[in-house]
Amino acid sequence: MHRRPFDRNLRWIIGIWLACLFWSAGLLAAENLFPYGVASGDPQTNAVLLWTRVESVQPVVRVRYEVASDPDFRQPVASGEAETGPARDYTLKADVSGLSPATTYYYRWSLEGNKSPVGQTKTLPERTNRFRIAVVSCQHYGAGYYTAYRYIAQDAPDLLVHLGDWIYENPTYGSVVARPDPVGVADDLPSYRAKHRLYRTDPDFQQALRSIPVAAIWDDHEVQNDYSGKGLLFYNPARLRAAYQAYFEYVPIRAQGEFRIFRSLRIGDLCELFLTDGRQYRDEDIWHPAFFPPRDAAAEALAPGRSMLGAVQRKWLLEGLARSRALWKLIGSGDMMMDLRMNGLPISVDQWDGFAWEKEQILGHLAREKIANVLVLSGDTHIFSFGELRFQGKPVAKEAGTAGISSPSARVERSKEIQEANPQIFFTERDHRGYVLLDLSEEAIEVSFYGISTVLEPNGERVLLKRVRIPRS
Ligand SMILES: [Fe+2]
The missing domain is CATH 3.60.21.70 (Alkaline phosphatase D (PhoD))
Structure with missing residues (x-):
């Protein structure tokens, strides 16, 4: 049967609309993976503990953290991965050492391109x-x-x-x-x-x-x-x-x-x-x-x-x-x-x-x-x-x-x-x-x-x- 151009256009429009929907849903998800923010604690002269919680339903999640001496992360000083899952309610801690005393550091967590807010801490x-x-x-x-x-x-x-x-x-x-x-x-x-x-x-x-x-x-x-x-x-x-x-x-x-x-x-x-x-x-x-x-x-x-x-x-x-x-x-x-x-x-x-x-x-x-x-x-x-x-x-x-x-x-x-x-x-x-x-x-x-x-x-x-x-x- 001959398909009318209108049908084809409609399919394209619906297709593009669905793609936009999934894309924006993805963006929303990206914004919401760390809804409880970030925190740091128990600073020492050379170390500090970083914290966040990631939204997930996976049995095991590995989340990356980065520490830098500037808020744009152009001067990285440490990075690594921490693991979490339902056994710790998807909370994460990373004890970052090798830092300098009395220094302000910036940090963030990321999972599959989704980034947490940038935190600031001080040794x-x-x-x-x-x-x-x-x-x-x-x-x-x-x-x-x-x-x-x-x-x-x-x-x-x-x-x-x-x-x-x-x-x-x-x-x-x-x-x-x-x-x-x-x-x-x-x-x-x-x-x-x-x-x-x-x-x-x-x-x-x-x-x-x-x-x-x-x-x-x-x-x-x-x-x-x-x-x-x-x-x-x-x-x-x-x-x-x-x-x-x-x-x-x-x-x-x-x-x-x-x-x-x-x-x-x-x-x-x-x-x-x-x-x-x-x-x-x-x-x-x-x-x-x-x-x-x-x-x-x-x-x-x-x-x-x-x-x-x-x-x-x-x-x-x-x-x-x-x-x-x-x-x-x-x-x-x-x-x-x-x-x-x-x-x-x-x-x-x-x-x-x-x-x-x-x-x-x-x-x-x-x-x-x-x-x-x-x-x-x-x-x-x-x-x-x-x-x-x-x-x-x-x-x-x-x-x-x-x-x-x-x-x-x-x-x-x-x-x-x-x-x-x-x-x-x-x-x-x-x-x-x-x-x-x-x-x-x-x-x-x-x-x-x-x-x-x-x-x-x-x-x-x-x-x-x-x-x-x-x-x-
Ligand atoms: Fe009280």
Whole structure:
């Protein structure tokens, strides 16, 4: 049969249209292979850990990474391949070494021509007299937007220190709802992974992780509110392991033995940062909820031997503090270390006050060994705080607490009575979420407490709440 020219043209048009459709679908796929962005973490003077997650359904995927000293990758310095698959939820880590100290590097991942966004990172210096650290914690996704991270990226710190509550296992936080969390409660491996993916969709969080190396520790909500590792290992070990596995898959943290996260970062002779794990090895909790325990539970919190860190980590910390030759000793802690008491008894037994004997071991060690210039950095409370740690009435260290990125504050520390009973806490601020910025030098640490005007909607403004200067002693 004779085919009419119109039919032939129509076939051509449909053919070209289909080709365009597949081509544009391919382009779309190319843009979406790395939807969770890129990140870097645990920098050393010659190495840094790179992270991403690739969209795939293959049993094995090999993804290429490139590191360069310029953002256009004209001066490549390292490249390689990392392997992933469903066993690690398609997350990728590459520990790139052979780098130069105090140097900015650019990196990207690629699979079959699809490229990730370009990340920027920086190695630690061998010597320096200036270093800037942004300190964050507590980022409940449903309770607020991560606007603080936009300002952190503008501050261009050398390091982002995350003190825990990177995710929250629960989708809501009281009655505060800024945005929906469709994942629900996380309590097994698929749901913890889904929670990590959800949290990584925030564009400001992605931007900060793309441009600043992070050093992270966990607190409780990466697993379950106020949990103790020893307790959960007995009652629900599967949940504990699932949460820890998902954390290691999604957070750019270097593996150093199964699930060990306590470690130190040395920033020349200027600073050593001791990052602690206050959850995994902690003794069973003694009171729920943790606030205002009755007398006998509060007395138990003071019992000799009661430990948050466990004996191995405590020894590591005490020895590390004593031998460190760095001027400033920073201790990263998920939970507040300063006393917060009424009539001599703890107000919250989930914080360091619930492990008073071990706190005394650490503070007594600072006094006996004459270890000066110690600053504890803490999260968890959802308020800003600044004050000092005392041993037998004498100050041995300072502490700066960050309110966190988005999690609402409990109003418990608001009462005047509690403030008056705790003169070692010089400053608290409960009305803003935000972050703490540290500018370290050989003379002093300048601590800036930055609040965000609102996290209930995007685009809150940054407010400087307070700035304090800690001169070296
Ligand atoms: Fe928190």
